[in-house]
Amino acid sequence: MMSTWYKRRIYAPVTEQEHIAVRYVQRVLHCTETGELDNETVSHIRGFQALFGLPTTGILDDATAEQINNVWPEGV
DSSP: OOSSSSOBBBBOSHHHHHHHHHHHHHHTTTTTOOOOOOOOHHHHHHHHHHTTTOOOOOEEEEHHHHHHHHOOOTTT
C-alpha cells in the first residue's frame, strides 16, 4: 500500500511534494520539521530502518515509507 505523502525515493527533496513528504517523516519521527533531509532527520531515519530490519541508508525509500505507513497510518 503506497501513501498519498510518498511518491518516490527521496535522496534530497527538490519538489514541494518531496518537502511535504520529508516534513511528514520528521513529524512522525519527532524531528525538527525543516522539510530537508538534514543530519537529524537522516539519523532518525537510520534508527527507524535499523529498528525494523531495513537497510540503514538514511534515504526515504519505498521500504521505509511502507514501514512508516504500517506504524503510523496517515493523518498523524
